[in-house]
Amino acid sequence: MxxxxxxxxxxxxxxxxxxxxxxxxxxxxxxxxxxxxxxxxxxxENKEVLLNVIMQGEMLRLEQSFKENFPYDRSIREQFSHLFIGLIRFSQENFESIMLINSHTTSRHLSDQTKCDYTSLLTFLSTIVEAGREQEVIDRDLPIEAIVAITFGAVVELAKCFNGGELTLTEDLLETLDEKLWRAIST
Amino acid sequence: MxxxxxxxxxxxxxxxxxxxxxxxxxxxxxxxxxxxxxxxxxxxENKEVLLNVIMQGEMLRLEQSFKENFPYDRSIREQFSHLFIGLIRFSQENFESIMLINSHTTSRHLSDQTKCDYTSLLTFLSTIVEAGREQEVIDRDLPIEAIVAITFGAVVELAKCFNGGELTLTEDLLETLDEKLWRAIST
Amino acid sequence: MxxxxxxxxxxxxxxxxxxxxxxxxxxxxxxxxxxxxxxxxxxxENKEVLLNVIMQGEMLRLEQSFKENFPYDRSIREQFSHLFIGLIRFSQENFESIMLINSHTTSRHLSDQTKCDYTSLLTFLSTIVEAGREQEVIDRDLPIEAIVAITFGAVVELAKCFNGGELTLTEDLLETLDEKLWRAIST
Amino acid sequence: MxxxxxxxxxxxxxxxxxxxxxxxxxxxxxxxxxxxxxxxxxxxENKEVLLNVIMQGEMLRLEQSFKENFPYDRSIREQFSHLFIGLIRFSQENFESIMLINSHTTSRHLSDQTKCDYTSLLTFLSTIVEAGREQEVIDRDLPIEAIVAITFGAVVELAKCFNGGELTLTEDLLETLDEKLWRAIST
DNA sequence: TATGAATGAGGATTCATTCAT
DNA sequence: CATGAATGAATCCTCATTCAT
The missing domain is CATH 1.10.10.60 (Homeodomain-like)
Known part of the structure; x- marks a missing residue:
C-alpha cells in the first residue's frame, strides 16, 4: 500500500x-x-468511499485484535477478559479508531458492505456471549444485545476518559474494570 | 415561549x-x-447558537428528571436506582435528546456556557457517587469518572438498542439492568 | 416566469x-x-438541465416561427419560401438561438426529451418536403434528409456571415437566396 | 514525425x-x-497548442485535397465539381476533420496563425468563385461569401447525415448533389 | 412577525500541467 | 524518451445567512 x-x-x-x-x-x-x-x-473515489474504506479497515483491525490469541479452549470468564481487556487496550492505542467506529456506525454515508462488516463484528461477540449463556455463567435474564451494549458502551465512555486525561489506565484499574464488568453480566 | x-x-x-x-x-x-x-x-442568532440553546435545554431537562423526586434521604442503592431507571426512562421518552447530548458533548461548536452546564450535570452525579464511596457501598477501586462512564455509556448503547428495536424494554429487564449495573459499581 | x-x-x-x-x-x-x-x-437543477431547458425553449420558438402563418393552402414553392425566409429572419433576430441549436444537437449533455424535441422539429420539415415530392415539385432524386441538410446547413453558414458582418442581408439578397436554394431542391 | x-x-x-x-x-x-x-x-506545449497544430494540419490536408489534380485549365463547372465532390469525399474519409474544422473555426483558443490559415483556405475558394463570376457562369447576385457558405454549410450537414447513417452516399447521389448545388450558385 | 428568494463564501471534485523516476 | 503520480487552480454546486416584502 x-x-x-x-x-x-x-x-x-x-x-x-x-x-x-x-x-x-x-x-x-x-x-x-x-x-x-x-x-x-x-x-x-470520493469522500464517502474514503469513510467506508477506513471504517472497514478499522473494524477489521478490531476484529483481528479480538481474534488474535483468542482463548477458545479456556473458560468463558477468561474469554471475556481477553475481549474486554483487549478492547480497552485497543482503544488506548487506537483511540481514534474506536471513536470513529462508535460515532459512525449509524452514519447515512455507510455502504451496505460496511454495515454488513459491522454486523459480522457484532456476530462474533454474540457467539461468545451465547456460549457463556449456555454454560450458565452469563446471565440469561440479560439479552445478548444488552450485554454487548453495556460492555461496548462502557468501554467507549471509559476510553474518552482515558484519552481526555480524566482517568489514567493502570494495570490495577484494568483488572478492577474487568472484574466489575464481568459482575455486570455474569450469573 | x-x-x-x-x-x-x-x-x-x-x-x-x-x-x-x-x-x-x-x-x-x-x-x-x-x-x-x-x-x-x-x-x-445562528445555527451554532441554536445547537447551544437546545443542548442546554435538554441537559437541563435531564438534570431536572434526575432531581425530580430524588430520594435524598434514602440509601445510595435507591438513589442509584432512581438515577439509572430515570435515565433509561428518559432515554426511552427522549431518545433524540440523549443521542444529541451524547454525540455533541465534545463538539467544537459548543460555547463555554454549554460545556460548563455539561460539567455541572456530571458534578451532580459525582456527588452521589462520592457519597456512596464514603458509605463504602460503592467501590473505591473505581474512580468516580469510571463509574459515571460505565453507567452512562451502557445506558446510551442500551438506548440505541431499544430505539432500534433490537431490544424491548420490559419492567423485568429494567429491574435486571438496574441490578446488574449496580453490581458493576458496588463493593 | x-x-x-x-x-x-x-x-x-x-x-x-x-x-x-x-x-x-x-x-x-x-x-x-x-x-x-x-x-x-x-x-x-444544474448546468445540464439549464442547457436542456433553453434548448427545448429555443427549438420550440423556432418551430412556432415556422408554423406561424404557415401557408398550408398555398403551393409548396410558397411553403418553402415561408420556411426558408422565416429561418433566415429568425436567425437574424435570434442568431444565438440558431448557433446554440446547431452546435448542441449532438451534445452528450442532452436529455432524451430534448433529443426527441429536436426530432419532432425535423419531422415537421420532412412532412413539407414529402408533400413537395409527391407533387413532383421537389426532386425525388434527393432524399428528404439531404434536402433538410442542404437548406439548414446553408442557412447556418449564411447566418454566421450575416452576424460576422461579411454579408449584409437585403431584401434583394433574401429573394435571391430563396430562389437559389429552391433551385437546389426543386425538380 | x-x-x-x-x-x-x-x-x-x-x-x-x-x-x-x-x-x-x-x-x-x-x-x-x-x-x-x-x-x-x-x-x-499545451492543450491549446495541440488544437492549433491539428487545426492547421487538417486545414492543410483539406487544402491539398482541393488543389490535388485541380483542373485549372477546365471549365468553372468542372472546377466546382472537383471542389464539391472532393469535399464530400474528403468528409467521408475524414469526417472528424471536417467536424473539427467546422466546429472550431470560431474557437477562442485559435492562434492568429490558425485563423490566418483558415482565411487562406477560404481565399482559395473565393478565387475560383470570382473566376466563375467573371465568366458569368456563377451568379453575380450572390456574394462570394454566400456561395462558399451555402456550399460548405450544405456539405457539413450532409456529412453529418452520411456519418450518422441517415443517408448513404452513392455515386448517383453524389452526382445529383453536385448538380443541385451547382444549380444553387450558377446563373 | 414570517417568509423564502437571493447571495456568495466555502466545500467536493476535476483536470491541465509538472516532474521524479 | 516516456510515464503517471502528484498538484492546486478552477469548476460545479451547497448552504448559512440576509433582507425586501
Whole structure:
C-alpha cells in the first residue's frame, strides 16, 4: 500500500473521529496527510468511499485484535477478559479508531458492505456471549444485545476518559474494570 | 415561549441527533419545523447558537428528571436506582435528546456556557457517587469518572438498542439492568 | 416566469452559443445575467438541465416561427419560401438561438426529451418536403434528409456571415437566396 | 514525425471533433492515443497548442485535397465539381476533420496563425468563385461569401447525415448533389 | 412577525500541467 | 524518451445567512 494512501487514511481516521464526517473537509484531510487535495481522489473515489474504506479497515483491525490469541479452549470468564481487556487496550492505542467506529456506525454515508462488516463484528461477540449463556455463567435474564451494549458502551465512555486525561489506565484499574464488568453480566 | 420557536427546537433536536450538527442544514430544520428558513434567525442568532440553546435545554431537562423526586434521604442503592431507571426512562421518552447530548458533548461548536452546564450535570452525579464511596457501598477501586462512564455509556448503547428495536424494554429487564449495573459499581 | 429566470436563460443562450456548453462556467452565466451564482441553482437543477431547458425553449420558438402563418393552402414553392425566409429572419433576430441549436444537437449533455424535441422539429420539415415530392415539385432524386441538410446547413453558414458582418442581408439578397436554394431542391 | 506524436494528433482530432475542445480532457486524449498523459506535453506545449497544430494540419490536408489534380485549365463547372465532390469525399474519409474544422473555426483558443490559415483556405475558394463570376457562369447576385457558405454549410450537414447513417452516399447521389448545388450558385 | 428568494463564501471534485523516476 | 503520480487552480454546486416584502 502506497505511503500516501496510508497517510491519507490516517489523517481521515483522526479527523473523522474528532470532527465527524460532515465536519471534516477534504482539504483538511489533505493538509493533515501532507498531500494535495487532488491526490486524495487518486486513491479514493470520493469522500464517502474514503469513510467506508477506513471504517472497514478499522473494524477489521478490531476484529483481528479480538481474534488474535483468542482463548477458545479456556473458560468463558477468561474469554471475556481477553475481549474486554483487549478492547480497552485497543482503544488506548487506537483511540481514534474506536471513536470513529462508535460515532459512525449509524452514519447515512455507510455502504451496505460496511454495515454488513459491522454486523459480522457484532456476530462474533454474540457467539461468545451465547456460549457463556449456555454454560450458565452469563446471565440469561440479560439479552445478548444488552450485554454487548453495556460492555461496548462502557468501554467507549471509559476510553474518552482515558484519552481526555480524566482517568489514567493502570494495570490495577484494568483488572478492577474487568472484574466489575464481568459482575455486570455474569450469573 | 413561541410556538414556532418550540417547533424549531424540536426539529433541531431530532435532526442534530440523527444527522449531527454538521450534517444538518438550516433549511432542513426549517422544513421539519414547518417554518420558513428565515424564521429560524428570528429566534436564534445562528445555527451554532441554536445547537447551544437546545443542548442546554435538554441537559437541563435531564438534570431536572434526575432531581425530580430524588430520594435524598434514602440509601445510595435507591438513589442509584432512581438515577439509572430515570435515565433509561428518559432515554426511552427522549431518545433524540440523549443521542444529541451524547454525540455533541465534545463538539467544537459548543460555547463555554454549554460545556460548563455539561460539567455541572456530571458534578451532580459525582456527588452521589462520592457519597456512596464514603458509605463504602460503592467501590473505591473505581474512580468516580469510571463509574459515571460505565453507567452512562451502557445506558446510551442500551438506548440505541431499544430505539432500534433490537431490544424491548420490559419492567423485568429494567429491574435486571438496574441490578446488574449496580453490581458493576458496588463493593 | 420570473425576471431572474429569464435573464439567466438569456445569458446562458448567449454564452453557450458563443463558447459552447463546456466552455461556459456557471459564474460566467451568473455575471452575464447579473445574478448570484447560487441563484442559478434556484431555477435550474444544474448546468445540464439549464442547457436542456433553453434548448427545448429555443427549438420550440423556432418551430412556432415556422408554423406561424404557415401557408398550408398555398403551393409548396410558397411553403418553402415561408420556411426558408422565416429561418433566415429568425436567425437574424435570434442568431444565438440558431448557433446554440446547431452546435448542441449532438451534445452528450442532452436529455432524451430534448433529443426527441429536436426530432419532432425535423419531422415537421420532412412532412413539407414529402408533400413537395409527391407533387413532383421537389426532386425525388434527393432524399428528404439531404434536402433538410442542404437548406439548414446553408442557412447556418449564411447566418454566421450575416452576424460576422461579411454579408449584409437585403431584401434583394433574401429573394435571391430563396430562389437559389429552391433551385437546389426543386425538380 | 514520431509515431506517438501522430497517434496523439489522431486521438485529439477524433475527440475534439466529437466532444469539443473544452469537453475533452488531456488524460482522455492520452488514453485514446495509448500514451501517458505527460507524453503529450513532450510533443505539444499545451492543450491549446495541440488544437492549433491539428487545426492547421487538417486545414492543410483539406487544402491539398482541393488543389490535388485541380483542373485549372477546365471549365468553372468542372472546377466546382472537383471542389464539391472532393469535399464530400474528403468528409467521408475524414469526417472528424471536417467536424473539427467546422466546429472550431470560431474557437477562442485559435492562434492568429490558425485563423490566418483558415482565411487562406477560404481565399482559395473565393478565387475560383470570382473566376466563375467573371465568366458569368456563377451568379453575380450572390456574394462570394454566400456561395462558399451555402456550399460548405450544405456539405457539413450532409456529412453529418452520411456519418450518422441517415443517408448513404452513392455515386448517383453524389452526382445529383453536385448538380443541385451547382444549380444553387450558377446563373 | 414570517417568509423564502437571493447571495456568495466555502466545500467536493476535476483536470491541465509538472516532474521524479 | 516516456510515464503517471502528484498538484492546486478552477469548476460545479451547497448552504448559512440576509433582507425586501
Amino acid at each position: 502506497s505511503d500516501k494512501q496510508e497517510s491519507i487514511k490516517q489523517a481521515a481516521i483522526a479527523l473523522f473521529a474528532k470532527r465527524g464526517f460532515d465536519g471534516t473537509t477534504v482539504p483538511l484531510v489533505a493538509e493533515e496527510a501532507s498531500v494535495g487535495a487532488g491526490t486524495i481522489y487518486r486513491y479514493f | 413561541s410556538d414556532k420557536q418550540e417547533s424549531i427546537k424540536q426539529a433541531a433536536i431530532a435532526l442534530f441527533a440523527k444527522r449531527g450538527f454538521d450534517g444538518t442544514t438550516v433549511p432542513l430544520v426549517a422544513e421539519e419545523a414547518s417554518v420558513g428558513a428565515g424564521t429560524i434567525y428570528r429566534y436564534f | 420570473s425576471d431572474k429566470q429569464e435573464s439567466i436563460k438569456q445569458a446562458a443562450i448567449a454564452l453557450f452559443a458563443k463558447r459552447g456548453f463546456d466552455g461556459t462556467t456557471v459564474p460566467l452565466v451568473a455575471e452575464e445575467a447579473s445574478v448570484g451564482a447560487g441563484t442559478i441553482y434556484r431555477y435550474f | 514520431s509515431d506517438k506524436q501522430e497517434s496523439i494528433k489522431q486521438a485529439a482530432i477524433a475527440l475534439f471533433a466529437k466532444r469539443g475542445f473544452d469537453g475533452t480532457t488531456v488524460p482522455l486524449v492520452a488514453e485514446e492515443a495509448s500514451v501517458g498523459a505527460g507524453t503529450i506535453y513532450r510533443y505539444f
